[in-house]
Every structure is written in structure tokens, then in C-alpha cells.
Amino acid sequence: AQTVTQSQPEMSVQEAETVTLSCTYDTSESDYYLFWYKQPPSRQMILVIRQEAYKQQNATENRFSVNFQKAAKSFSLKISDSQLGDAAMYFCAYRLILTGGGNKLTFGTGTQLKVEL
Amino acid sequence: SQTIHQWPATLVQPVGSPLSLECTVEGTSNPNLYWYRQAAGRGLQLLFYSVGIGQISSEVPQNLSASRPQDRQFILSSKKLLLSDSGFYLCAWSSTSLLRGYTFGSGTRLTVV
Incomplete structure (x- = not known):
């Protein structure tokens, strides 16, 4: 079964600095999608960035970028120039195709990011 | 643009009472829906999860059920919380x-008391 592991329950970063959140996954598929979601205190789930496994180029969205290592099954998120508004729980997720049709996102347990002045 | 609405935001229910949470999507057709x-x-x-009207798949055995009476409506229910x-x-x-x-x-934040 596909699993997603986030080994860092909490991380801290100074404002304007860079932080990297780790994520590893286990799969036997060759084509899949990976996502990072942000959940601020409001608990709204917000899509941060996605990566298609067939693309070698790492995805980038403004200050957010990923380091996708397909062979190592690693998908880390880098946040540059951290801002107070980046403080949130971050979830890594893997897209699984369901036998009954549709898709399922399997989530990691999350990393709580604190941003300090 | 597509929007999704879910209500209520907060719910406090006694043990043994029924539950109904509703979710609707606007601006798209035939979406895949999930609880x-x-x-x-x-x-x-x-x-x-649901890939169409009346099509419900359960991932884990539990006290809850789901229904999809319309294309863009998804309901989570329980007879006894x-x-x-x-x-x-x-x-x-x-x-x-x-x-x-x-x-x-x-x-929806659900608290069963």
C-alpha cells in the first residue's frame, strides 16, 4: 500500500530565512502526482504546489519549490524568504488511483511550521 | 470559477443523535467528491468517495454513511453518533x-458529547 511519511512533526524558521520540509513515500507505480498542502489555524486546506512524477523538472510556485527525487521517493518542500503567514501545518500527499474510479489523496501526518521574528 | 460549500461549521451533538453534514460544489459538473x-x-x-450520482465507496468501516443524491451534492450521515x-x-x-x-x-468541527 502507498504510504506517505513526514518525519518532522515540528519545524521552526526565522522570518526571511529558508526552510525545507521532508517527505518520503512508498509506491510501486511509475506515474503519479505529489502535492503539498498548507493548513493554517483556520484549518482550511490550501494547495501549495504539485509535482507530476513524469516531469524531471522540479515544480516552483513563487517562494515555494520542491526537490523531487523519484528514485529515492523523496519530495521535499523548500520555502524561501519565510513570512509570518507561512506558519501552518504542512501536509505532503500522494495521489492514488482507486479501483472503483476516481482518485484518492493519501496524506502524511503533517509538519507544524513555526515562523519566528 | 468553482466553489465548494460545506456546513455547518461547528456542531455539538449528544451521543446517539443523528448527523447530517452537507457539501455542495458549484461551477463544475461530474466532480469526484470526498469526505x-x-x-x-x-x-x-x-x-x-464518489465518482457519480448514487456511487459511493467506503474506505474504512465505521458508524457513518454517505450519499450523493445530486451531481454536486455530497452528504455525510449517521443514525447514532x-x-x-x-x-x-x-x-x-x-x-x-x-x-x-x-x-x-x-x-465542520463535530463534537459528540
Whole structure:
């Protein structure tokens, strides 16, 4: 079964600095999608960035970028120039195709990011 | 643009009472719909998903059920709530291709007392 592991329950970063959140996954598929979601205190789930496994180029969205290592099954998120508004729980997720049709996102347990002045 | 609405935002229910949480999507047709539960301090667990009207698949055995009476309406129900049903429930939709990931509703915080 596909699993997603986030080994860092909490991380801290100074404002304007860079932080990297780790994520590893286990799969036997060759084509899949990976996502990072942000959940601020409001608990709204917000899509941060996605990566298609067939693309070698790492995805980038403004200050957010990923380091996708397909062979190592690693998908880390880098946040540059951290801002107070980046403080949130971050979830890594893997897209699984369901036998009954549709898709399922399997989530990691999350990393709580604190941003300090 | 597509929007997803989920209500109520907060609910306190006694043990043994029924439950009905509703989720609707606007601006798209034939979405895939999902119900997730998030226990305190933990990740999200998929409860149900639906690829079409009347088509419901359950991921884990539990005290809850789901229905999809209309294309863009997804309902989470229980006949008798248990204390263990407390949690944060999130509805989400995606296109069949999942190119844009999931879009989540704002969630319902359910407390069973």
C-alpha cells in the first residue's frame, strides 16, 4: 500500500530565512502526482504546489519549490524568504488511483511550521 | 470559477443523535467528491468517495454513511453518533484528471458529547 511519511512533526524558521520540509513515500507505480498542502489555524486546506512524477523538472510556485527525487521517493518542500503567514501545518500527499474510479489523496501526518521574528 | 460549500461549521451533538453534514460544489459538473476526517493533531483519513450520482465507496468501516443524491451534492450521515465520531470533517472535490489537485471545503468541527 502507498504510504506517505513526514518525519518532522515540528519545524521552526526565522522570518526571511529558508526552510525545507521532508517527505518520503512508498509506491510501486511509475506515474503519479505529489502535492503539498498548507493548513493554517483556520484549518482550511490550501494547495501549495504539485509535482507530476513524469516531469524531471522540479515544480516552483513563487517562494515555494520542491526537490523531487523519484528514485529515492523523496519530495521535499523548500520555502524561501519565510513570512509570518507561512506558519501552518504542512501536509505532503500522494495521489492514488482507486479501483472503483476516481482518485484518492493519501496524506502524511503533517509538519507544524513555526515562523519566528 | 468553482466553489465548494460545506456546513455547518461547528456542531455539538449528544451521543446517539443523528448527523447530517452537507457539501455542495458549484461551477463544475461530474466532480469526484470526498469526505475526509481529521483527528486532533493528525493527518487526514479518507472516509468516502464518489465518482457519480448514487456511487459511493467506503474506505474504512465505521458508524457513518454517505450519499450523493445530486451531481454536486455530497452528504455525510449517521443514525447514532458515537463519542469516537468527534473530529474535523472535510469535504473535497476534484476533476477526474486531478490536474488541479483537490479543493477542500472549510470543514465542520463535530463534537459528540
